[in-house]
Structure formats: structure tokens, C-alpha cells
Amino acid sequence: MNAAILIIGDEILSGNTLDTNSNFIATELRNIGISVSRIFTVPDEIDAIKNGLKAATEIAKIVIATGGIGPTKDDKTRTAFAEFFNDQLVLDDETFEHLKQLFIKRKREHLLEINRNQAVVLSKSRIFQNENGTAPCQMIEENGKLVFSLPGVPFEVKPFIRNQIIPFLRERFSLKHILTQIISVVDFPESLLSQTIEDWELALPENISLSYLPVGNRIKLRLTAVGNDLDQLKNQLSAEVEKLKPYISENVISWNGNEIQEILKEILIEKKLTLATAESCTGGELARLITSVSGSSKYFLGGVIPYDYHKKMEILGVSEKTILEKTVVSEEVAQEMSQGCQKLFKTDISISTTGVSGPNSDEFNSEIGTVFYSIRINDFEKTNRLFLPHLDRNDFAHFVSQRVLQDLVSYLVKD
Amino acid sequence: MNAAILIIGDEILSGNTLDTNSNFIATELRNIGISVSRIFTVPDEIDAIKNGLKAATEIAKIVIATGGIGPTKDDKTRTAFAEFFNDQLVLDDETFEHLKQLFIKRKREHLLEINRNQAVVLSKSRIFQNENGTAPCQMIEENGKLVFSLPGVPFEVKPFIRNQIIPFLRERFSLKHILTQIISVVDFPESLLSQTIEDWELALPENISLSYLPVGNRIKLRLTAVGNDLDQLKNQLSAEVEKLKPYISENVISWNGNEIQEILKEILIEKKLTLATAESCTGGELARLITSVSGSSKYFLGGVIPYDYHKKMEILGVSEKTILEKTVVSEEVAQEMSQGCQKLFKTDISISTTGVSGPNSDEFNSEIGTVFYSIRINDFEKTNRLFLPHLDRNDFAHFVSQRVLQDLVSYLVKD
Incomplete structure (x- = not known):
């Protein structure tokens, strides 16, 4: 139909x-x-x-x-x-x-x-x-x-x-059943992935189809199965997923989740971890993404958006010395932001972003398109840098937020 | 073309x-x-x-x-x-x-x-x-x-x-010039507006067209003029807008702005006012909307998202007594949030939201779809309530954020 x-x-x-x-x-x-x-x-x-x-x-x-x-x-x-x-x-x-x-x-x-x-x-x-x-x-x-x-x-x-x-x-209408499973793969370029799973893909039964959906640095493989018998469909689909596992297991962050924020929810609830955010250049997008999931109040305790750099000092305790020596868009400020955030909200996990998305630079003349983000999980801390000068303001905030959650998920999974 | x-x-x-x-x-x-x-x-x-x-x-x-x-x-x-x-x-x-x-x-x-x-x-x-x-x-x-x-x-x-x-x-191609002007009207139902400006609309020259674009409680009237001579077009368009003024002036919040966050920017820069947000149920959407505008760092000092209700007390100083007596989704909590926000960020303006968007209620069994938002401009304060049970989570956050900014703009304009 x-x-x-x-x-x-x-x-x-x-x-x-x-x-x-x-x-x-x-x-x-x-x-x-x-x-x-x-x-x-x-x-x-x-x-x-x-x-x-x-x-x-x-x-x-x-x-x-x-x-x-x-x-x-x-x-x-x-x-x-x-x-x-x-x-x-x-x-x-x-x-x-x-x-x-x-x-x-x-x-x-x-x-x-x-x-x-x-x-x-x-x-x-x-x-x-x-x-x-x-x-x-x-x-x-x-x-x-x-x-x-x-x-x-x-x-x-x-x-x-x-x-x-x-x-x-x-x-x-008496409609056929339809089953969808989305497998999220990271650190695997689309072309290489396609080559790697080619034999498996070609051997898929006719009623199961595969699509590639790239989202940020993640690729969603969507399997769609159509048929009359729901139980049979479930068995058939899981059998095909089993065959796929040997090719891609190490790069999979979720075997059946759609959006990264939903995948994150599953993991945080399972591991009983709480989360807070400290955003500058993403301006609320990161928190919005997290809270777009129903039930997020179980693990998301809150966020702060210290947009003006004085607020990074006042609210999160970022030191003035660090800002003046390293500028506000720096690894060190990202780290102090996530540290202050973890302390302020008393959460297991904190994430921070500091960057400049343009079209104009900040008072420190940071290079437009640069962002540092810091992820803390208890005592673990990792800061990464992205350079995205080709993205406009909103795409920048969206891309960075997706990427931060994706990294957080992969640290939590590897943990 | x-x-x-x-x-x-x-x-x-x-x-x-x-x-x-x-x-x-x-x-x-x-x-x-x-x-x-x-x-x-x-x-x-x-x-x-x-x-x-x-x-x-x-x-x-x-x-x-x-x-x-x-x-x-x-x-x-x-x-x-x-x-x-x-x-x-x-x-x-x-x-x-x-x-x-x-x-x-x-x-x-x-x-x-x-x-x-x-x-x-x-x-x-x-x-x-x-x-x-x-x-x-x-x-x-x-x-x-x-x-x-x-x-x-x-x-x-x-x-x-x-x-x-x-x-x-x-x-x-040597293309014709095209000029667009968007007039934002509030507190004027579309059908009544259409009736009110009917004569003016029917008398528009052939090269100028009009569209109605409802966004939240605001209606955008978009005038599009097409022609060969740019100066002539500008004169023609502004002449038509002059004719329109007597019909709708009192309900216009912007004569030439598109998004509410852009209209807000113009007003805040002109009036030299600063702004901060304290969001609960909008989860970052309000700040994201404000910071989606380039140059927002000139007036937006930051925001806080005290998602967990204890954080409303710890970070914004909302009193436990108010929360226990009035529940977290209440006029009083919205007011204390905006008060705490104004204090925390030391801004002229603060806005707060507290509500429950569903599908599940909160620990106080608040009615799903209810939101209170408080707007403070220096000593002025106004709290409003919305009831939006038909909206899903994301539409809820989006609708509320649009509405809050729209109200803020109309208070600033009437001020």
C-alpha cells in the first residue's frame, strides 16, 4: 500500500x-x-x-x-x-x-x-x-x-x-507488518562501510531492505522488513543482524536506536548516571536535544549557558587567568567549564562547549568555526576540538551538539 | 523566472x-x-x-x-x-x-x-x-x-x-528586482485581520502580492514587490505600507522583521537592554532561539536550565516552601525563577518558564500541557499561563519559546 x-x-x-x-x-x-x-x-x-x-x-x-x-x-x-x-x-x-x-x-x-x-x-x-x-x-x-x-x-x-x-x-485496510531496526555505526566512512558489508547486503532476502543515513559522523543503517507474519519477521530480521555483527560490531554504538539522544537515554538509565551541561557556542541546543526525549528528567539535572565570558567565571568558576592566557575558546576553558558544571549540578557526567560560530568573531578574535568540548564521566575527562568554518550558526550548534552526544555515548559504551 | x-x-x-x-x-x-x-x-x-x-x-x-x-x-x-x-x-x-x-x-x-x-x-x-x-x-x-x-x-x-x-x-540572467517586507501583527485573529484590510488588499498594484503567515499567536503579513527599477519599487512598497498603517498600527510589533528573535535583537540593541533566561520545560529552546541570531552576545548574557526542581532552589534561590505549597508548575515558581535569574545574571530583563509537556507528568502531578512563564523588565513583572495539552514535547517547547519572546517584544514595544 x-x-x-x-x-x-x-x-x-x-x-x-x-x-x-x-x-x-x-x-x-x-x-x-x-x-x-x-x-x-x-x-x-x-x-x-x-x-x-x-x-x-x-x-x-x-x-x-x-x-x-x-x-x-x-x-x-x-x-x-x-x-x-x-x-x-x-x-x-x-x-x-x-x-x-x-x-x-x-x-x-x-x-x-x-x-x-x-x-x-x-x-x-x-x-x-x-x-x-x-x-x-x-x-x-x-x-x-x-x-x-x-x-x-x-x-x-x-x-x-x-x-x-x-x-x-x-x-x-488489513495492512502488512513492517519492522524497522536502526543500527548506529561510528568511525567508519560510508564508502568503506559499504564495501565491507557488500556480500552481506547482496545476500539479504527480498523483503528486507537496507538504507544508509549519515548523521554527523555517525551512519545509521536502517533495515526495513515487510511481511505478513510478525513473529517470522522478527526472527528473520534478527537472523540477518546476527550475520552482520562480525563485520561491524566494534564500530556500533547502538543496535536499535534512532536518535543519539534516545540512545543516550537508554545507556544513562541502565547505568544510573546523571548528566548536566555547560554550553557556550551551542547556546542551549545541547540541552534542548537532551530534553527532547520524554523521561529525560530522570538523568538530566540541568544546564547552564554562560554566554558572556564573565558568567563562565561567576557561575562555573572558570579562572580569569585561564581565560586571559588561553582565550575563551580553548581546551583549558572547556575543561574548567565541565569541571564547574559537574560541581554545580553534582552529576556523574558533565559536558561543556566553547567556540565561535560566526559570522563574527568574539572579543578574543578566536578563529571562526572553532569549538572545544569537554566530556567528564566521574574522574574521566576528554576534550576534543572541531573546526567547522563552513557551517552557518544553526548548523554549527546542531552539528556540535550531535557530535558531543555521539562521543559521550561512545565513551560510555567503551567504558 | x-x-x-x-x-x-x-x-x-x-x-x-x-x-x-x-x-x-x-x-x-x-x-x-x-x-x-x-x-x-x-x-x-x-x-x-x-x-x-x-x-x-x-x-x-x-x-x-x-x-x-x-x-x-x-x-x-x-x-x-x-x-x-x-x-x-x-x-x-x-x-x-x-x-x-x-x-x-x-x-x-x-x-x-x-x-x-x-x-x-x-x-x-x-x-x-x-x-x-x-x-x-x-x-x-x-x-x-x-x-x-x-x-x-x-x-x-x-x-x-x-x-x-x-x-x-x-x-x-538579468533578473528583476524583488523586495519583501514582513509586518508582524499580534492580537488580531487572521479572519478578522483579513476582513479589516480587505479594501486595501484589493487595491494593491498588480506587482505587489500579499501573504498571511501565522506563527504562534502572531501573523506575519508578507508583501512582495517585483519590478525592474529598485528605487521605484522601494517607493511603491513604502507607499502601500503607509496606506495600511491606519488599519493595523496598534497591533504591529514590527514593520520589517522576520523572526521574533530578530525583532527582539533590534529592540534590545536600540534600548541597550540585557537579557537572561531561566528555563525548565522549554529545556534550552528559548536560549537556542535567542542565540540563533548573530550578534546575540551583545545583549544575551546567558541562561540556566534548572531541570531538576532542587536546582531551581540551589541555583536560582526559589524557595522550597513555594515549591511544596504551590507545586513546581505555578505562577509563584515562575516569578521566583525570573527573579533569581535577573539576580544571577545581573541583567535588565529575565524570562522564565516552568511547565510540563508530557507525555508523563512530574512528581507534583501537574496537569500535562500547563506552563507558566514570567517576564521581568527591570521592575516590571508579568506572569502568564498557557495550556497546550495537544502539543507534543518539541512543539510545546517551540510554541512556548516563540510566545514568550513575542510577549516580551510586545511589552518592550508598548513600554
Whole structure:
């Protein structure tokens, strides 16, 4: 079973808004065994939307469209759908009632009239009510295809997909099982890895596929197995992983984890270790990454972002002498930061970053793109340096944070 | 002049990787007056890539394709391009030499042979060398269309686009000027706003277009003006903005800023104010957002993330009594956090967040989705509460951080 996603919105094509809907929808569909074979992004124009619908319905059984159903003039999805499906737009009483209740609840009854259009739907559509906004989701079934039209706001898309559309699709089709296992490999260049496991890869059964996903210095090998019998699939997948082990075991940091912060969680909870962060150039990204995992409060006690260098002295006890002699972007400052952090938060582990991501340098004229990070695990300490002048500010913070956690994980695993 | 983007990669369609390339490329193209009219995302399959090329070249003069040119077996872009353009793949000496130098520089000469394929290009392509990776960018010109093939890794895509492709396109075509102005409006529901400015919108000249971009509780009105004479465009645009002012002035927090953190920067630098953060439930996102702006070190002195509640007491001086009586997710704790933060960092402004984003509650059984945030500007203090049970962890942190900065900006503007 396959699907296509149709993203409707000038704001995506202009680059003003990053499309996160298609990533979310693709992930949720994959988890129930529906693979997305295309994503089409089209502007808020009737013909473009109709062309997108044509291409999407030609290639996929299920089409999920988002966007273009707000109350403003630049939203054209409803009209395009009516023309494409040769249908009438009608006011749906149940949806209008739902809308009324929403406005009463939000004490905005004066806005009802202009939002009346949000209750106008295709006459032959099935409606899913919106619990988080004004526009409902419509589903049209025609020629064996299911086409959904959703709002574009991610806050509304997510609950629609998770709570209504996925359960609907599950019930509607008897879907094959799908199993995924992600193996994280470090210190192994992609090309060499590919060469090393070539024989194993070529001998994989037809229902198991392999992808390489490089993330920072880590490569995620994703094995995807599809079949009717779940137990058989599990056995088959673990048998293939067993065969792979001799080739790569020494470089594997996780046999079944996706994000580095999730891998870290497993290890810290298992080893009963606590963690704190002291960030300068990553500006909060490291803590954000760690706390993006549910349950992180079990091991993450907190962090400090002493952005101004005086705060490194005041809060973390970095010595002024070190800063003046070695500059703020130095191995020594990174070390004193992680030391101060471990002391402040009383944790087993502390990590620190100090660097300069540009476009402008700091008051010490540090070389742009330089970062030192220090990792402390009880008495163990290691400082590393990275030089990333080609990365912009946000990529820099993201890359460094990924790398710090990856190193921490590999020290913890080797430990 | 228009363009289409072709994203090639199973990892995007599976939801495993969020596509950020198309957003970056679209933004850079828009800045030189090239609008993206479609984005096609296709799997690593020869036929799918060829179909994507067909659709993209039919609709646009410029096609920018990314992905599928690594050294591994699952990368098929080169072959698909050769078939589509009916061309031969040949080893390019200059590219191979470039590759050799890269491997010598990285001390990985043993890897050269397996990466040799990276120097194999279409015989009729123009090559742009890759300064940050192994695969070059190829450009094919056929039937008046320009088709670029780039690697998929964002770290490589960005410098290719910014340093090579944009300058090439600028030189190649004499492009119209494009001017954008973003006006940020708060406390104005989209539907009411649309009604209020309808007459003005309908009277806009043909070369100026308007979009609504809702972000959190803020609406960005984006005006885009296209024309041949830059000075004339500037005058025209500012005349239209003048006409708009009477309708919305009271609700505008910025007349020409894009992201809230950039708007904040302008205000803080102008007013010479410093800022610090104390985050619990946002876990670093607030600081990350603030420090994502270049030059933020001028006003952002630092932040603390006292994730564990004992750290709120130890580092920020929140009283145990308040926590035990009011629980950790309370107005009073938010207030004491911002107070402690202002003291710790000695800043004019401090902001704090305390809440619980789920999926699990905290040790005080706080209601999932609740957050209190406190904003202090010198002696002024205001605490607000949000209830966002429908948001997942990351959206929660993101929404709250946006909202806190938005409120801070509106207090500073009204001040």
C-alpha cells in the first residue's frame, strides 16, 4: 500500500515556512506499513492544486493533502478539490455546529460569520472534525483512491493524523507488518562501510531492505522488513543482524536506536548516571536535544549557558587567568567549564562547549568555526576540538551538539 | 523566472530525514527573484527520478535536484540523469584530481578507489567542484532549461547554492528586482485581520502580492514587490505600507522583521537592554532561539536550565516552601525563577518558564500541557499561563519559546 503527500502553500515554496508536515505524515504512515512514494509541493493556485491531485492520485492509493483551507483569500484548496472531483461545495450542518461550539468555547462568537466558509465542504466527502482548529478534514473516495484534505498548521495536522486518520486507515485496510531496526555505526566512512558489508547486503532476502543515513559522523543503517507474519519477521530480521555483527560490531554504538539522544537515554538509565551541561557556542541546543526525549528528567539535572565570558567565571568558576592566557575558546576553558558544571549540578557526567560560530568573531578574535568540548564521566575527562568554518550558526550548534552526544555515548559504551 | 526543486531520497519519503534543503534553496532563489513553483520529492529509483525530471523541466526553467549521488548502492541519480538526458557517464579528470587532493588533505587516500565514481559525470555537464565533500555539482543545459544535480547533505548543499549557483544564475540572467517586507501583527485573529484590510488588499498594484503567515499567536503579513527599477519599487512598497498603517498600527510589533528573535535583537540593541533566561520545560529552546541570531552576545548574557526542581532552589534561590505549597508548575515558581535569574545574571530583563509537556507528568502531578512563564523588565513583572495539552514535547517547547519572546517584544514595544 502506498501514499502520496500533497503540500499546498505558497509559504512553503517561498521558503518562508519549513514544511514539517510531510516528514511527520511519512513517519506515521510508515509505522503502519504504508510507504510514501511521492511528495508534491504546489502553490495556492487552483490549477496547480488540480495538477498535484492528478499526479498524486495517479501514483498512489492514498493521498494526504495539507494546507490552503484557511478563511483568507489566498486559500484555494476547497475550490480546486470541488473542480477536480466534479463536486459541489455545501455547508455541512454538523461541521458548522462544531465550529459554533468552538467559537463559544473560545468566546469569539463575533468571528463566526467570516469563518462560516470553514464549514463548507464537498458534498460527497466524509468529515473528520477538528479538535484543535476551525477547518475540518475531508476525505473523498473515488476510483478506489482515498484523498484527504487537511489544514496546514502542524499543531492541527498531527492530532488529525495520529488520532483520526491512522486509526481509520488501520481499520479500513488489513495492512502488512513492517519492522524497522536502526543500527548506529561510528568511525567508519560510508564508502568503506559499504564495501565491507557488500556480500552481506547482496545476500539479504527480498523483503528486507537496507538504507544508509549519515548523521554527523555517525551512519545509521536502517533495515526495513515487510511481511505478513510478525513473529517470522522478527526472527528473520534478527537472523540477518546476527550475520552482520562480525563485520561491524566494534564500530556500533547502538543496535536499535534512532536518535543519539534516545540512545543516550537508554545507556544513562541502565547505568544510573546523571548528566548536566555547560554550553557556550551551542547556546542551549545541547540541552534542548537532551530534553527532547520524554523521561529525560530522570538523568538530566540541568544546564547552564554562560554566554558572556564573565558568567563562565561567576557561575562555573572558570579562572580569569585561564581565560586571559588561553582565550575563551580553548581546551583549558572547556575543561574548567565541565569541571564547574559537574560541581554545580553534582552529576556523574558533565559536558561543556566553547567556540565561535560566526559570522563574527568574539572579543578574543578566536578563529571562526572553532569549538572545544569537554566530556567528564566521574574522574574521566576528554576534550576534543572541531573546526567547522563552513557551517552557518544553526548548523554549527546542531552539528556540535550531535557530535558531543555521539562521543559521550561512545565513551560510555567503551567504558 | 521560475524554478522547480527535485528532492531525491528514500530517507525523506520514509520520514527518517527532515528535508531542509528545499526550504534553504527556495529562500535563496527568492532573494534573487526566482520563484519556486514546485517541489517534487521522489525515491532513489531510476524511473521515479526520470519522471521527476520530466515534471520539473516541463514546469520550470531552472531545476535544482539534490541527493542520490553518494558512493553507495542505493544512490541512482547519476544513472537516471544519463538516461533522461540521453548522455554518457565519463570520468572527469579535473573532478578526479579535486577528489584526490581532498583525500590527501584528509589523509584517506586508501578510500580513493571506491569514491572514484564520485568523479563520474555526464559528458555534456558543466561541473562545479565541491569544497566540502566528495561529489561535485553537475549542470546540464538542454532546450533552454538549466538542470543542476547536487549532493543531498545540507552542509554541502548550502555552500554550493550560496557560493556557486546563486552567483552563476545572477550573472547568467538579468533578473528583476524583488523586495519583501514582513509586518508582524499580534492580537488580531487572521479572519478578522483579513476582513479589516480587505479594501486595501484589493487595491494593491498588480506587482505587489500579499501573504498571511501565522506563527504562534502572531501573523506575519508578507508583501512582495517585483519590478525592474529598485528605487521605484522601494517607493511603491513604502507607499502601500503607509496606506495600511491606519488599519493595523496598534497591533504591529514590527514593520520589517522576520523572526521574533530578530525583532527582539533590534529592540534590545536600540534600548541597550540585557537579557537572561531561566528555563525548565522549554529545556534550552528559548536560549537556542535567542542565540540563533548573530550578534546575540551583545545583549544575551546567558541562561540556566534548572531541570531538576532542587536546582531551581540551589541555583536560582526559589524557595522550597513555594515549591511544596504551590507545586513546581505555578505562577509563584515562575516569578521566583525570573527573579533569581535577573539576580544571577545581573541583567535588565529575565524570562522564565516552568511547565510540563508530557507525555508523563512530574512528581507534583501537574496537569500535562500547563506552563507558566514570567517576564521581568527591570521592575516590571508579568506572569502568564498557557495550556497546550495537544502539543507534543518539541512543539510545546517551540510554541512556548516563540510566545514568550513575542510577549516580551510586545511589552518592550508598548513600554
